[in-house]
Amino acid sequence: MPYKKANLSAEELRLLNSPAGLRALLRQKKINLKRILDTLAYEADLEALQVQMILLQQWVVDTGQRLAIIFEGRDAAGKGGTILRFTQHLVPRQMRIVALPKPTEEERGQWYFQRYVSQLPRPGEIVFFDRSWYNRAVVEPAMGFCSEEQYQRFMRQVPEFEHLLAEDGLLMIKFWFHLSKGEQAKRFRDRKKNPLKQWKLSPVDLEAQARWETFTHYRREMFAHTHLDFSPWIVVEADDKEQARLASMRYVLRQFDYPGKDETLLQADGTTVYQFDPKQPLDD
Template sequence: MTDGQNVETLGTVADEAQEAAGDAFELNGENMSVDEMMAAFQALQDQNAQLKKDNCKAVRRYRREEELKPYQAELIRMQQYLESTGSKMVILFEGRDAAGKGGTIRRVTRYMNEKHYRVVALGKPTEDQRTQWFFQKYVSQLPRGGEVVLFDRSWYNRAMVEPVFGFCSDQEYRNFMRGVTGFEKDLVRQGTILIKLYFSVTKEEQNRRFERRKNDPLRQWKLSEVDVQAQERWDDFTNVKYEMLKKTHSTHAPWTMIRSNDKHQARLNVMKVILNSVPYERLNPELDFVPDPEVVVSGSRELETMEAQRLRSGKFQG
């Protein structure tokens, strides 16, 4: 169905609903008082306004999904390149709660070949894992040749969530911060394409998304105990974010910041970042592969911005 056909169909649905409501009003009008008729007329207007609003949302959502499709096709072509060359790719999705990581992962992988990608979202470590080398459980999930592995949160839990909530000791935190750059350097040196994405959302937008989760039965499962405290510990997360960027942003494994208040733009630009990391032959060279600088920010630029904020106001802003 084309975009025009989709809009026309939605308009027809709205017209039919309005006509049916009008017919009902006409049939019952002779039995109504003036006040009842006015109330019924107002209800009809409200219903029509809501239908138009819903239709606009549906059309907007449809258009956004259509805008992603050419890039999703490019991701399939990229997969074919990785498979033919035996290359390995690891993509880390990090950031604050409700920043849009999961939705982006779903769009990135929607049309990809399921045989050649995996999404990894590890839970709490088992008792055995607690006694092992910290990176061991992640190493076991690394890709084989021709495969993409997307980590929905990764080893950087130890740099962000764990120290804020006291899930690791200060010594464990320091050991991680000293060792992670060497671990990533080995990955890259041995041929793994490593992409580190940090999703950055404002405090106000995060709160709006949490409220939506509380009130939407389809999203309530997303709301965890950690989420509930995310707003209260906003500054704590900002501080550990700064330390993480300062100590783990490197030339061999740089951070890429994704401004994700606008979920659609975040998803679109993440696809561009991923596609630009591989020298595959473009399916459609006419596509715009240049990331939006308002959405995609280098880790070094983010550090500069945060340091400037601290100089001006005495604290980081986000």
């Protein structure tokens, strides 16, 4: 349907001249006022946090830091949308988004971590991994894309690999976007109906609901073996996309002391973003 401009009558324009009149107009048009206010508050918070992200990036550049932020989670958990908000106003030359396709025949013959090592940040750069080497911890074994031997070798090597990165001074944050089964199903339905989002729906996505418990098993094993003192997992409750975006940005910004840091914007939300606790396993 072509876009049409709203034609307001003189009476409607008069109503807009006062707060009470605006509320009356919104009720008359069957518009959810609270939803509008929530959206306005979200957009204001997002803009303020994006300004802080620019300051953080400048600190990374000025000090030659190497920062890698890993986004993992089930399909449709909101990883890509969150990365978009993180990076929307950053300087492109000093940051990258890495979302690698399936490995080539040559890459399949290499050490598994090799193609990820080449994507690690240079001094003065932030790299956002939209999925990472942790494909081999959950997606690949759950979908049968790797052998049991390859999986077990990865699980033995990944703590050593990340320990080497930490010793070399790489700054790394590992996010797991935690999504409920019902919300995942809803997002898949929305993708299927929306022609602008249908490209996001892959055969792997369509298997995700059928293999829910299998994915859960491998995620539990991943947390048990790769939640490390020098490289902990940070859980993001992702059923509410907007809160997940804001809370994960606040978490990243809280980790670093950069010039212009505004602590008043970075209050911790322990219910949306928190460090994984082995004594309190995630519910699925």
